[in-house]
Amino acid sequence: MAEFLHFSRDTKMYLVKDNRAWTIPVLDGFSFSQATNASEITLNEMEDASGRSRRGRKMFTDSLSAAEWSFSTYTRPFRAAGGTTYSADKGGRAGSAANASHAVEEALWVCMGSKNVYNSTSYAWNHGATGGAITSIATTSGGTDAGRSAGTYTIAVPGTNVTIASNGSNVAASAVISVVVNGSGVATSTITDRGIGFNTGSTLTIAPAAIGGGSANLVLTVTSESFSSDSTDLDINFFDSNRSSLSTFDLYFVLSDKSAGRLVYKLANAVVNEAAVDFDIDGIATINWSGFAGQITDFTASVTAQASPPTASAAGEIWIDTDDSDSFFVSEGTGTSNWVHTIDEGTASTTNFIRNRLTQLSLAPDATFKANNSAVTYETSYQVAITAGNITISNNISYLTPEELGRVNQPIEHVTGTRTVTGSFTCYLGSSDAATNKSKNLFEDLVQDTETVINEFELKFDVGGTASTPRLEFQIDRCHLEIPSHSIDDVISLETNFHGLGSSIGEADEITLKYVGS
Incomplete structure (x- = not known):
């Protein structure tokens, strides 16, 4: 009987959700584990008449902790070839639209910031049955009505004077729209609360009575999406992450890939807790992912590994094609013809890695904050060339586990905590006799501003540069900066911590991401 050893360098990882699989190459150092919670009972008594004192103890396994996992991936944007072929040519396409920007790791971002489901008909991510937050609104009709009175009007959705149409079976809740009408009766609408x-395609018809009279209804069309891919870029937002739980998925780690002794571990009901990006000046742009799962199981016996398609008895089964370099398939139905190849487009490319050295930082005070600040005259923008930096996005997730006696309790569900966007950037202490927007000036302005308890800066990391491809942009529109700290080395530097904030304490628009493929 053969005995096998398993090596981390022979491992492949797959993310499976909604009967689709994504190949996500991971770096050395990945981990997954699950601990137990135990109770100890001890005896501690004085001697009896015979001089005997019992000092024993007993252990009880109370519950399994939520499984914990972590791994790192490179940031790898690319442009899709297009088409919908998944299994015929044994190549998993990222999307049906040719030349649209995608990323190898995009599924992790979508699951981290929403409850999206994957639509196998449109080959795209969509909101599930509960719908999603408003991403943007556009005026469809009624934008101008000379009979309207000028003013600013707050519109609650749903409301007495608002009709919602084309919204499927969903029930919109708690959105707020601000409509500004100028002296010519032109209405400009902005989102106050995304709800x-x-x-996408929902329409809001606002009656004249709600916006200063006149005769024309104002009709707004809603876009609601956490993930938008086109020929320009791939946009990812967290607008729909104000939920008590987020998207879950299964992670499969195939150990000893392409070997008869392979092991397959399944991390069921996994969820992304944190994504951290470090800008190492000499490295390749990398994201460090971590999260939880309900349970780790040895799934080897449930995986069919053979050269021809097996007969699936249900959707969601796994087949490893041993005749095609252990290609990974998921069934979307019964029989032998419903196997779908893992989505692996972009994983074999050598041109979609991003060099950190090309990263640029844009830093400017918010225009309204700058105009209203009387304590310090902030510069329009600051010229800061960074030497290092990092961003961490965290869902601060915890797991609910029952505490029934007489059994080993299992984790049942995750619960989101406070969403945080934090980070720091390091730069040399620079000054100039010809400019007043260097890092020295940033330090001075922040120190001197003793009247502002929350400052607001617009911060953007262009990982890979501002115009070159591939690249990844992190945009934080409202960023609170801490006072920089000095580091006294051969070249004196400043480290500045920052905190991404929403447009209000209830909004989830602290950060947006933009991938541009090459």
């Missing part, structure tokens, strides 16, 4: 329960 939840909307679909």
